[in-house]
Amino acid sequence: MTLLDPQQRTARGLALQAEILDLRAPEAATLYDQSWRDFIFAEVWSRDALDRRSRYLIALASAANTGHRAMATAYARGALKNGDLTLAELREAATHAAIYCGWSAGALFDEAVSTAADALGLPPADVPPIRAEPWQHDARMADGMAAFIDVMTFGGPPAKTAYFEAGINGYVFGEIWNRPGLDQRARRWITLVGVCDSAAYTPIHTHIYAAMKSGNTTQSEMFEFILQYAIHAGWPKASVAQGAVIEQGAQVAKGLAFGAKETDA
Missing domain, CATH: 1.20.1290.10 (AhpD-like)
Incomplete structure (x- = not known):
């Protein structure tokens, strides 16, 4: 069985941490710091x-x-x-x-x-800008419902509440996802x-x-x-x-x- 070298893992973690954050990796002063270097950067970001x-x-x-x-x-x-x-x-x-x-x-x-x-x-x-030109309410609702289907792959809820109308159909899917x-x-x-x-x-x-x-x-x-x-x-x-x-x-x-x-x- 091949043994994995902790020094190699540390070196990989240091290199990736510096590259990913564009910052020189500081010395790991605590066990917690080592977990960032040896696991998060060396083993997760390297995948x-x-x-x-x-x-x-x-x-x-x-x-x-x-x-x-x-x-x-x-x-x-x-x-x-x-x-x-x-x-x-x-x-x-x-x-x-x-x-x-x-x-x-x-x-x-x-x-x-x-x-x-x-x-x-x-x-x-x-x-x-989020919206540069005047718009018609019903048109934005239609855009939102169409975008909902495109993003979610199924139909959205009817705009019968403030959350569904202004929030979901109007802003989230009617403007931002588009x-x-x-x-x-x-x-x-x-x-x-x-x-x-x-x-x-x-x-x-x-x-x-x-x-x-x-x-x-x-x-x-x-x-x-x-x-x-x-x-x-x-x-x-x-x-x-x-x-x-x-x-x-x-x-x-x-x-x-x-x-x-x-x-x-």
């Missing part, structure tokens, strides 16, 4: 089953959602410096995160991006962080199902998401989300609609 762009988005949203300002800033700096995400894309990402993680987390995300951009001397991003400044796959990762943190069955299962059913992600990539997400969310929340990936992955593999049983097919 090649999920691209680094996706990992940055998951990490940024997770750090912001748990109030870890320093790590959110470090992730933003690394993503910008390494060219995995542009400043304009990160502005879109922060705005998207505000929906699913809450505007307080969105503020932390956006501030982390600003701090990183300032440190790198980047000019302001050219980001189109924005071209950030691709749908990228928006998925941010959304998944927020819904998995909610610990609410329906958002977790519907969004995990839609992520795979739409073709934005594979089940294998979703398992990688779970491990990356666990770093800031913790193992218990990740365990709940992994159960949903297993369940909804089987649903998608069988070609079943969300919530449908094989006997219904």
